Amino acid sequence: MTEPTIPRVIAYYLPQFHPIPENDEFWGAGFSEWTHVAAARPLYRGHDQPKIPGDLGFYDLRLPETRAAQARLAHTHGVEGFLYWHYWFGGRRVLERPFTEVLESDEPRLPFCLGWANQSWSGIWYGAPDRILIEQTYPGPEDHEAHFESLLPAFRDSRYIRVGGRPLFLVFRPQDLPDSRQFCALWRKLAEEAGLPGLHLVGLGKARRDLSELGFDAAALQGPTFPGMGKRLKGWRARLRGLRRKPLVYPYGRYIEHAFKEVATPLDYPVVLSNWDNSPRSGTSALVLEGGTPELFRRHLRDALARVADRPPEHRIVFLKSWNEWAEGNYVEPDRRFGHAYLEVIRDEVEAAGGG
Secondary structure (H helix, E strand, O other): OOOOOOOEEEEEEOOOOOOOHHHHHHHOOOOOHHHHHHHOOOOOOOOOOOOOEOOOOOOOOOOHHHHHHHHHHHHHOOOOEEEEEEEEEOOEEEOOHHHHHHHHHOOOOOOEEEEEOOOOEEEHHHOEEEEEEEOOOOOOHHHHHHHHHHHHHHHHOOOEOEEOOEEEEEEOOHHHOOOHHHHHHHHHHHHHHOOOOOOEEEEEOOOHHHHHHHOOOEEEEOOOOOOOHHHHHHHHHHHHOOOOOOOEEEEHHHHHHOOOOOOOOOOEEEEEEOOOEOHHHHHHHOEEEEOOOHHHHHHHHHHHHHHHOOOOHHHOEEEEEOOEEHHHOEEOOOEOOOEOHHHHHHHHHHHHHOOO
16 A cells, blocks of 8 residues: 555535435425525625535535546545545434445545544524434444444445555544443454454544543544633524524634644644535524635645644545535535635645645
């Protein structure tokens, strides 16, 4: 296996751009992420909504042509591969079709890995915090084994992203696992029994020194504690209760100044955020990072790449949030306002960091 010589930018990839029965039941026939995106409207003066896609249009991820076009854009702009969000609810899988077709068709050839979005689907971001759409449960070791077996064909695929030969797997909420050390040990054991050299298990959200106590190898560190954020969060919680009429707005430029303070070890992987505005989902309960531009994103990405520059090649990992989270405003796919500018920033900065 040839070691990578350039930074490893791995982009989170949301598969919720096609109808599924569960969403049809909850939100109405034909629902997908585009439903919220297309319905968004400005909520205050200068609010940049709605976000309108560019080259790829309002696509449907059931189409192989769409997935191929996304992969070409990623490959030609410095993205090593996609981290497909994966949903497992006690043996129940949802939104699995796009990745299943990628796996079974052997196309596109872009590298990939998986992340378990292990949280309940609730209505909190849609103004119904007490409504549980699909509950995340943890039935025990037998369920963990069944979960692993369902993903083994992906782990064995030649496209699967590896660190030290071990397939990389990310858990969105590691602290929610009832016994995370047992989970990690069991999955490593199952991997070795299946002929793999183990797994590279990454937990989201805490420093590696904390995640190691939970059994994980590394941490994906996303977002700072904003200066003055405590007071703002009190107002945000009030908004979640429907008592305020405007989203919580915070400067993107200030966000990126504080984003990577916790990145301290070679197993702390920074997560770069292209932007954030979840008002299409959340309305006035939203958080908006205001004033983001490709050039500010360049500073943010450059900072992340500098922090991994001295690491062993396989650990020069930067996660990108996200490739296509349109309803959260964090995407790098072309849109009507900036075109390919965010992708061009990634390409330029990755090439520069790799000595290209």
